[in-house]
Amino acid sequence: MHIALIGASGYVGSEFTQQINDRGHQMTAIGRSNCDVYSVSSLLSVLEDASPDILINCAGYTGKPNVDACELDKANCIAGNTVLPGVIQEACETIGIPWGHVSSGCIFTGRRADGNGFTELDEPNFSFRQNNCSWYSGTKALGEEVLAGASKCYIWRLRIPFSNIDSPRNYLSKVQRYENLLEAENSLSNLPEYVAAALDCFEKNVPFGTYNLTNPGSVATSEVVEMIKEAGVSDKEFRFFDSEDEFMAKAAKTPRSNCVMDSSKALVAGLKLTPIHDCIRATLAQWQPEAVASDEQRVAT
């Protein structure tokens, strides 16, 4: 299969690149360096030259080191997360290729009123419509609205990614590096499993639509800390904020989405996502501290 990948240079895009190569697919990377990605005609011209079978969009604006930074660059953020998916949709539909878009679970907060996790049928409750969200989350929710009714399109929701490779973007690293932690319950996505599930959608002819690609279940920050200690990955004295108010006052500029998601639609479709506690333990057992991590040592857990 020949895959056009938009956003290959990023954290999520690097994992897609690795797995696309590992699976023996051909790949054409498209980005701002070789295309005006906001122009349908420019994008079409690159796509017509390359003639891919499918397209994957993992470009977007996340803010660095975290979503607080999106509050300072709102135009770029809404361009990358809301406008860009619409341009890509138009281009893909014009040439009739299937495609997938990396969305985020950060368009939800908490749990559903019935206590269950949010499914793909639930309306985002952390969005501009609720007027309760960060700029980042608002733009991601709007990005999904832009794609409502898209044909031959997957929307894959990723949420707080982690892997065994220590890095500033990895949630398991963030937990070890933050001075103080917010106690919260979250569904999370193991990045290698997320990317494998996304690629499997095409290979297994999974029906198009939206999928919560989070590892089944949810986990509290304090449980993650216990697993890090049990695995011998860190013996740090972890400290917690007393409350969300203290977190907001001392460490954050904009509210965070902490939420529980239901991934049963993905599991029923045959996508592989390991239950969250098992997955975190397996990931920590293969932990590669940043200083020694390299391509050769990379293990897909």
Ligand SMILES: NC(=O)C1=CN([C@@H]2O[C@H](COP(=O)(O)OP(=O)(O)OC[C@H]3O[C@@H](n4cnc5c(N)ncnc54)[C@H](OP(=O)(O)O)[C@@H]3O)[C@@H](O)[C@H]2O)C=CC1
């Ligand atoms: N990392 C995370 O925690 C999560 C990420 N996601 C989503 O995954 C996607 C990728 O995130 P991640 O890999 O972490 O981000 P990175 O910042 O690591 O990479 C972003 C990629 O998108 C491109 N890009 C950034 N801003 C724009 C823009 N305004 N217009 C066009 N292209 C842009 C960059 O290209 P260039 O080389 O040109 O700068 C780069 O390839 C995003 O859509 C994000 O919302 C979802 C949930 C969690």
Ligand SMILES: Cc1cn([C@H]2C[C@H](O)[C@@H](COP(=O)(O)OP(=O)(O)O[C@H]3O[C@@H](C)C(=O)[C@@H](O)[C@H]3O)O2)c(=O)[nH]c1=O
């Ligand atoms: C800043 C900070 C966050 N946290 C917590 C809050 C939250 O539960 C968790 C993650 O918050 P961060 O600020 O690190 O990350 P944030 O930028 O909110 O992360 C998000 O990035 C975007 C791109 C997404 O789409 C999300 O899925 C998620 O990965 O860490 C602390 O415990 N202590 C801290 O000092």
